[in-house]
Amino acid sequence: MSLTFDPADALGSEWRAGRWLGRIDRGDGPSPVLVVDGIVHDMVRVAPTVAELVAQGAFDPAQGEAIGALDAIGLSVDGDVRLLSPIDLQCVKASGVTFAVSAMERVIEEQARGDASAAADVRARLEGRIGGSMRAVVPGSPEAAALKQALIDEGLWSQYLEVAIGPDAEIFTKSPVLSTVGWGAEVGIRSDSSWNNPEPEVVLLVDPAGRAVGATLGNDVNLRDFEGRSALLLGKAKDNNASCSLGAFVRLFDDDFTMDDVRGAEISLRIEGTDGYTLDGASSMNQISRDPEELVRQSLSEHHYPDGFVLFLGTLFAPTQDRDVPGQGFTHKVGDTVAIATPRLGRLVNAVTTSKAAAPWTFGLSALIRNLAARGLLSA
Template sequence: MPFVPEEDRLTDTLDTALPDDWKEATLLGRLDLGDGPTPILVAGGIVHDMTPAAPTVAELVATGATDPARGRALGPLLDVVADAALLSPVDLQCIKAAGVTFAVSALERVIEERARGDAAAAADVRTRLEAQMGGSLRAVVPGSSEAARLKQALIDDNLWSQYLEVAIGPDAEIFTKGPPLSSVGFGAEIGVRSDSTWNNPEPEVVLLVTPDGVPVGAALGNDVNLRDFEGRSALLLGKAKDNNASTALGPFVRLFDDRYTMDDVRDAQITLRIEGEDGYVLNGASSMREISRDPTDLVRQALSQHQYPDGFVLYLGTLFAPVQDRDEPGRGFTHKVGDRVIISNPRLGRLVNRVVTCDKAAPWTFGTTALIRNLAARGLLTA
């Protein structure tokens, strides 16, 4: 399971990463208290061990056993976490993601494709494409007659792209970001491939969804992206997206209630800050108000031809597209080892991670078999 040794942990502490109103929120997560991953609920600032109700987060959500009274109170959150390892808040859920859900990200994907993954060529492609399209994508409803007219105009100008198809066509891009149990949480290292020369974080809101397709909460996520790989070919999406430690999530899932609803997700403003060891600083933002497809529609599309008996999480996409130069003019942004990535929202908290190459990040060794053996040894599996 993902674990960050004491000497490698970031200076950020959990008390700086919680939602502003965390004592009034219901937070779902996982801790390793020394014997293995434990699903917890935080309510009124108190941690509740939920293994008496369910041994995994997936079962807890699937059975609706999210009443803290069904668990065992362990004490105040900050006291409990001081003696435990905070893990990614999800376990057996499939990790899904929606791509190209914002106009700006759609244009950036077209630029990647036209530049063939070459960051040096991207500036020229961006200039030519924006001159042709302007901001027309922002107001287009995917699948509408207006979208069809725009598609034909772009075809006529030889500017159509497979990315624009999923940006304004009827079908959203839904892909698998990572296997169950592979995500990392707050304070963990995040990985980019050592053979990638053009990559970036993607700050996103992530929905937690039941097997029946009902969104029950939201968290912050980082859908780490390799722009050079996907830009060379969309068929390299798997290598661009699914890599060791490339899926960050947390610090907790905030469950929906009277104080926090899907409308808060629709209204969320996500901020990003990258601090490099070279002194480089990049600030960005992503506004969910500008998403082109409603979150509930993306959930529906994820379920259109599949079942998820353990539920799933769904990254909703990002408005953020880094074009601020880091080294050479015109080459835009790419990560360097040691970058500190902070993704924030007042209602969801702060997700903080440090960038390494995938081969240097902690290897993913705690899979489904290991989890089952651990739960069995702890006497948590029942017929």
């Protein structure tokens, strides 16, 4: 897949009005950049990494080098000025089962033991029993505790319901530092997975002090067969080569774009296959069961993140439409194009391949340190 980067598409109609943070490579290595009033400012001499720039709160573009208008510098995935994932040293965290629908689907995966052909029967049995109750309760409330006991008594309790309506959210590490891919890159699914899907999500950028400073779009690629067989396979279901995409840029919070815009975001998803298949979905953040700030608080827990972190907030989207075989629901095929969009953050587009076939991840921490040292960007 070859895409032309268009700011009006990748960042939306407000690309000149918003304040954006990201990373590009002008040929000598990755540099953090700020985009303000549509102009790109290379900030690498202010802070050599996005993580350091965020830690310093160095969001004044006048401190950097203006290199041109975003729509005129020739930004692309594989050209002279390359667009990279917008984060670098941040930990990549994710929250799961934050919507009632996704909680139901995790229970279905578990009950079906990862077998897509059994999912329809399990779904029909569970929906009428707990679907409405799940949507009505506040996690951790006395009503949630009463529902838990009732479901235990009926033999319907699940570890997924524990994190859906219990006091503690599911927070996990999605992928290693520096392993995320950006706008226009290929995303990978394991070659031995037969039941999988994209997960369109809003992702928060959080500084070392635990403050959310901005948001972007993300695809938390998920393997339903692996996680459905056992929750202990979460690592294999979630952490694979090219299995986490972000971008194109992080929109920084300001007077015109706040956490309330995240809370009210309407996220659309479109999947287009080379076989002519299309699927449209949506995720409304106003249906999330835990507030984004609460998920940030639970992510911090009793931990420290000196380089900050990003946090996937979860998704309402859980595709149940059949693609090929009746009753077996949706799964990806190589060549699918996935587009995730919301008006104030733009559109994240990636093509699907296998994790084996995706470009190998070779630029890790050692490579970054060597690159920054060679450019004279490290100081005591």
